[in-house]
Amino acid sequence: xxxxxxxxxxxxxxxxxxxxxTVSTSKAKELxxxxxxxxxxxxxxxxxxxxxxxxxxxxxVIPDDSAQIVGLVKGxxxxxxxxxxxxxxxxxxxxxxxxxxxxxxxLEKRLPGFGELLRLLSFQKVGSPAMLTRALAxxxxxxxVFCLPGSPNAVELALRELIIPEAGHIVKHARER
Numbered sequence: 001x002x003x004x005x006x007x008x009x010x011x012x013x014x015x016x017x018x019x020x021x022t023v024s025t026s027k028a029k030e031l032x033x034x035x036x037x038x039x040x041x042x043x044x045x046x047x048x049x050x051x052x053x054x055x056x057x058x059x060x061v062i063p064d065d066s067a068q069i070v071g072l073v074k075g076x077x078x079x080x081x082x083x084x085x086x087x088x089x090x091x092x093x094x095x096x097x098x099x100x101x102x103x104x105x106x107l108e109k110r111l112p113g114f115g116e117l118l119r120l121l122s123f124q125k126v127g128s129p130a131m132l133t134r135a136l137a138x139x140x141x142x143x144x145v146f147c148l149p150g151s152p153n154a155v156e157l158a159l160r161e162l163i164i165p166e167a168g169h170i171v172k173h174a175r176e177r
Contacts, residue, residue: 005169012168016083018049019058019076021069023090023099024150028063037061041088041155048159054167057081064090069102077106077141083171085143086163089150091134099147100136107138107145111170114146118158125157139174 022042031037039061046056058076062068069090076085090099104110114137122130133154136147144167148158 008172009169012172013083014053014168016054016167016171017057017081018045018054019082019085020045020049020056020060021072021076021085021087022059022061022150023064023069023087024061025063025065025096027061031061040152041150044152045086045088045155045159048156048164052164054084054164064096064098066098066102069099070106073103073106073145077143077145083143084163084167085145086159087147088155089148091136091147091149093132093134097134100134103145103147104136104138106140107136108140109138111137111139114162117162118148118154121157121161122154125153137170139170142171142175144170144174 020042022039027037027039042059042061046059049056060072062072069087073085073087076082087099087103090097115135118135119130119133122133133149135149135158138145146158146163148155
């Protein structure tokens with residue numbers, strides 16, 4: 001790693017507050033019906049964030065609905081209680097997968113390297129199906145924003161290899177004038 005990157009990381013916030021959003025119509029229906037919620041990706045994300053010394057300050061399950069996704073993410077971006085927003089799910093290629101299109105318009109700047117690196121890491125693990133991986137990262141209102149596929153494997157890969165190591169660095173730069 002370059003000296004500049006090391007310096008920036010040293011100056012970055014060391015404990016971040018994460019908002020974790022699972023986007024899944026089926027899980028949202030289960031929750032609404034009062035059934036016990038099983039959210040393996042959300043639970044795994046919370047565990048990884050906390051193990052890294054950060055705080056899960058918010059966690060929610062919502063359906064694949066553009067208006068709800070935009071409303072929730074916009075509210076989180078307006079709050080001073082969070083540094084990082086992570087969505088999981090709704091990034092596939094079916095018509096109901098609207099997370100990326102919904103969140104993309106809320107970003108001030110995109111980080112295209114995130115999706116490229118996640119696809120590369122996925123390709124190294126699963127081969128050609130990695131081309132179906134759609135992911136998004138960017139910054140808005142001094143916060144880092146990430147949209148991940150909903151599979152636990154993708155969530156773990158993205159958090160361990162990319163998000164947790166760089167989130168503080170991204171937030172530091174997002175807050176600079």
